[in-house]
Amino acid sequence: MSFLTVAFAALFYAATILLVVGLARRIYLYWKTPAPLKIPTTPAPITTGGVVLRMFREVVFFESLFKGSKWTWLFGWVFHMALFAVLFRHLRYFQEPVWGLVEWVGPLFKYLAFAMVIGLLGLLARRYLVDRVRYISAPSDYLMLLLLLGIGISGALTTFVAHTDVVAVKSFFRHLMTFNFGTMPNLPSDPLMVIHLGLVALLMIIFPISKLLHAPGVFFSPTRNQVDNPREKRHIADWARKLEQ
Amino acid sequence: MAKAEFEIPELKEYPEIPPIQPGAMAHSKPYVAKADFQEPLGYPGELVDDWQDKAIEAMGDLLGKYRSLQVFLDACVKCGSCTDKCHYYLGTADPKNMPVARQDLLRKVYRRYFTFAGKYFPKLVGATDLTEEVLEDWYNYFHQCSQCRRCSVFCPYGIDTAEISMAAREIMDRIGLGQKYCNEIVGKVFRIGNNLGLPGPALEDTLEGLEEDVFDDTGVEVKYPLDKKGADILLVTPSADFFAEPHVDGLIGYGKVFHEAGVNWTLSSKASEAANFGMFIGSYENMRKISLRIREAALELGVKRIVFGECGHAWRVAYSFLNTLAGPWDFLDQNYPIPQHICEFTYDLIQKDKDKPEEEKVLKFDKSQNDDMVVTFHDSCNVARASRMGDFPGGQFVIPREIIKTVCNNFVDMDPDTVYEKTFCCGGGGGLLTDELMELRVKGAKPRMEALRNVIEEDGVTHMAMICAICKAQFTKVLPYYGRGMDMIVSLHQLVSNAIVLTGQQTEDEEEEENEAAAE
Ligand code: HEM
Ligand code: SF4
Numbered sequence: 090m091s092f093l094t095v096a097f098a099a100l101f102y103a104a105t106i107l108l109v110v111g112l113a114r115r116i117y118l119y120w121k122t123p124a125p126l127k128i129p130t131t132p133a134p135i136t137t138g139g140v141v142l143r144m145f146r147e148v149v150f151f152e153s154l155f156k157g158s159k160w161t162w163l164f165g166w167v168f169h170m171a172l173f174a175v176l177f178r179h180l181r182y183f184q185e186p187v188w189g190l191v192e193w194v195g196p197l198f199k200y201l202a203f204a205m206v207i208g209l210l211g212l213l214a215r216r217y218l219v220d221r222v223r224y225i226s227a228p229s230d231y232l233m234l235l236l237l238l239g240i241g242i243s244g245a246l247t248t249f250v251a252h253t254d255v256v257a258v259k260s261f262f263r264h265l266m267t268f269n270f271g272t273m274p275n276l277p278s279d280p281l282m283v284i285h286l287g288l289v290a291l292l293m294i295i296f297p298i299s300k301l302l303h304a305p306g307v308f309f310s311p312t313r314n315q316v317d318n319p320r321e322k323r324h325i326a327d328w329a330r331k332l333e334q
Numbered sequence: 335m336a337k338a339e340f341e342i343p344e345l346k347e348y349p350e351i352p353p354i355q356p357g358a359m360a361h362s363k364p365y366v367a368k369a370d371f372q373e374p375l376g377y378p379g380e381l382v383d384d385w386q387d388k389a390i391e392a393m394g395d396l397l398g399k400y401r402s403l404q405v406f407l408d409a410c411v412k413c414g415s416c417t418d419k420c421h422y423y424l425g426t427a428d429p430k431n432m433p434v435a436r437q438d439l440l441r442k443v444y445r446r447y448f449t450f451a452g453k454y455f456p457k458l459v460g461a462t463d464l465t466e467e468v469l470e471d472w473y474n475y476f477h478q479c480s481q482c483r484r485c486s487v488f489c490p491y492g493i494d495t496a497e498i499s500m501a502a503r504e505i506m507d508r509i510g511l512g513q514k515y516c517n518e519i520v521g522k523v524f525r526i527g528n529n530l531g532l533p534g535p536a537l538e539d540t541l542e543g544l545e546e547d548v549f550d551d552t553g554v555e556v557k558y559p560l561d562k563k564g565a566d567i568l569l570v571t572p573s574a575d576f577f578a579e580p581h582v583d584g585l586i587g588y589g590k591v592f593h594e595a596g597v598n599w600t601l602s603s604k605a606s607e608a609a610n611f612g613m614f615i616g617s618y619e620n621m622r623k624i625s626l627r628i629r630e631a632a633l634e635l636g637v638k639r640i641v642f643g644e645c646g647h648a649w650r651v652a653y654s655f656l657n658t659l660a661g662p663w664d665f666l667d668q669n670y671p672i673p674q675h676i677c678e679f680t681y682d683l684i685q686k687d688k689d690k691p692e693e694e695k696v697l698k699f700d701k702s703q704n705d706d707m708v709v710t711f712h713d714s715c716n717v718a719r720a721s722r723m724g725d726f727p728g729g730q731f732v733i734p735r736e737i738i739k740t741v742c743n744n745f746v747d748m749d750p751d752t753v754y755e756k757t758f759c760c761g762g763g764g765g766l767l768t769d770e771l772m773e774l775r776v777k778g779a780k781p782r783m784e785a786l787r788n789v790i791e792e793d794g795v796t797h798m799a800m801i802c803a804i805c806k807a808q809f810t811k812v813l814p815y816y817g818r819g820m821d822m823i824v825s826l827h828q829l830v831s832n833a834i835v836l837t838g839q840q841t842e843d844e845e846e847e848e849n850e851a852a853a854e
């Protein structure tokens with residue numbers, strides 16, 4: 090096995106552990122932190138079903154963002170939907186056999202890499218060009234977009250310009266996933282692939298310690314996930330109940 | 335026009351988003367609370383020596399108690415959607431009045447002390463130590479947020495800057511840096527029973543005066559009872575209703591509605607205040623203590639129902655928090671909402687009257703009494719975005735408007751981007767209704783003033799009705815800066831009061847006939 094192969098094997102194990110453990114800890118923290126008061130942004134649904142629907146619209150359509158800023162919504166939504174589609178297409182590199190649906194969308198979703206890159210470029214432009222958004226941006230906010238752009242562009246280039254040995258890459262990940270190191274093939278060493286995989290690992294590592302926590306966070310936001318029924322049902326946190334004794 | 339040492343914003347036909355002007359409002363801050371106002375609330379009298387440590391400790395404590403704070407500080411992606419949504423940003427152009435920038439004042443310290451990235455790469459993620467300058471920014475800018483929640487409507491994660499401001503104020507209180515206006519008022523409620531410090535006998539006098547006024551006006555004996563044991567309904571209303579204009583005209587209206595409904599009701603000298611400034615300072619304990627007065631009063635008087643008068647943040651505390659803070663309310667009549675808003679009460683009667691013939695209606699109105707007005711309605715933030723009325727989402731918008739349309743022939747809504755859930759704050763909410771913040775209040779009123787000016791010019795609007803004591807006080811003070819009369823502001827139940835025809839009340843024509851007969 091080449092040094093590169095061993096290094097990337099170690100990197101991806103480490104990144105996966107950091108991602109999973111980091112996210113799990115964060116989600117547990119959100120879960121166990123009480124929401125002592127009813128604070129849904131009203132008008133809010135008055136049933137649990139209604140809340141599920143509100144959350145669905147928020148996560149799938151970015152409803153509130155749409156109300157707030159049409160341009161950000163356009164670029165942001167295109168970026169995210171393309172990202173999820175591209176991620177879904179990536180399943181083919183990890184599955185054996187590949188699901189029919191994944192196989193089927195493969196050729197179609199291939200082009201969504203461009204949508205993702207365009208969305209990201211739009212977000213980057215807005216971040217720099219709008220004085221208000223520039224004011225609130227820290228270096229990490231630009232770097233996050235550049236990181237995703239790096240992933241998107243290097244990925245698109247390997248798909249459309251400088252083809253890599255996809256069979257070998259897939260085989261590498263299958264071996265990692267099954268902990269089967271004996272027959273592990275070498276990872277192709279063309280620079281684009283190395284850059285793509287390196288940036289993805291970096292993204293996985295910083296996910297649980299960055300603003301990417303918005304992905305789990307949205308589900309825990311009390312202003313969005315609470316049912317509007319304070320008069321009907323008494324809502325009280327454990328620490329607040331102690332004040333009553 | 336009132337005199338001012340600052341520039342009054344120029345109103346535009348189409349609202350504009352101003353380019354940022356860093357530091358434009360850096361000088362704006364409320365008076366700091368002295369020890370006398372701090373200690374009764376359980377806070378240190380002055381800035382403690384180890385305030386940095388204490389502040390971080392307080393932040394840690396709140397992070398463990400409030401999921402909102404924890405999630406909101408983590409989740410913001412700096413998308414910018416909220417940046418042009420705050421009336422204080424639109425009115426002052428100070429970038430620290432953009433909701434996300436306001437949050438960042440707290441977030442950068444949170445990151446520095448509580449997150450991996452902030453501990454090891456502070457520059458990268460914009461984390462900073464808690465320095466004196468940061469504390470000054472906290473004090474100044476967390477008192478330039480009226481906790482109106484407009485920003486939370488447009489945030490993809492519902493991040494509510496009000497939650498952050500409340501937490502920041504609680505942290506500052508705990509290190510001895512409180513705000514005089516709010517803390518003094520909370521102290522007064524504990525000592526005397528209401529924000530204005532009106533003792534029981536003064537209340538009694540005022541209410542007697544009201545009874546006389548109504549009698550002179552209508553010839554009907556409408557009662558405004560205080561501390562009446564065995565009454566069915568306890569009315570809890572903001573203390574401004576007892577004497578301020580146009581608040582008191584609203585109170586007169588509630589009394590007339592109760593009178594016609596034939597219910598047995600009372601006010602309480604113990605719970606002579608609906609307002610709960612414990613919310614503004616983000617203190618669960620103080621908010622709870624204030625709420626418990628209402629519970630005690632209800633138990634002592636033996637009432638079966640609780641109705642709240644016109645007040646925005648008070649309705650938030652009542653509707654959203656009262657069950658949590660002072661419940662369970664198992665001793666009250668469960669057939670009615672607990673608590674109920676006076677608008678729900680009036681609307682309910684109007685609904686039941688709908689299909690009855692005129693003479694059987696409980697509430698009879700002569701709409702023409704309001705014909706001298708073209709009315710618009712200002713949705714108050716805390717009613718619009720933090721509570722509800724009625725049994726369907728959005729009832730808080732429909733019910734007040736339906737009441738107005740029932741008692742008034744001319745009603746017009748303002749620009750849809752400035753009403754309902756997108757309503758703009760009056761500029762004086764959240765514990766900022768104090769004179770030393772007048773510049774902020776005038777500038778913060780700009781978006782509402784713009785929308786109002788447009789309906790004045792296009793639809794001939796003459797009056798703006800509302801259901802919040804703070805909104806009423808703020809607008810009557812701020813309108814003159816914009817060259818308009820304070821008498822434009824009316825209480826919603828003032829419109830009801832104008833139009834209601836009390837049983838046995840003589841109409842103006844009858845009165846004239848009688849006078850003529852007497853003269854002959
Ligand atoms: C439940 C899943 C997710 C939801 C609902 C969600 C939603 C959003 C929304 C509404 C925005 C603001 C609009 C924008 O700037 O694009 C945003 C921003 C962002 N999201 Fe997500 N997201 C999710 C998952 C992810 C994931 C998995 C990633 C990356 C791996 C990601 C990366 C980003 C980035 C980098 C931004 C900031 C864009 C900027 O700088 O302008 N998101 N997300
Ligand atoms: S809560 Fe209201 S006042 Fe405070 S930042 Fe948000 S929009 Fe501005």
Ligand code: SF4
Pocket residue numbers: 409410411412413414415416417433434488489490491492493
């Ligand atoms: S809208 Fe929400 S996520 Fe976007 S910048 Fe404002 S607070 Fe942050």
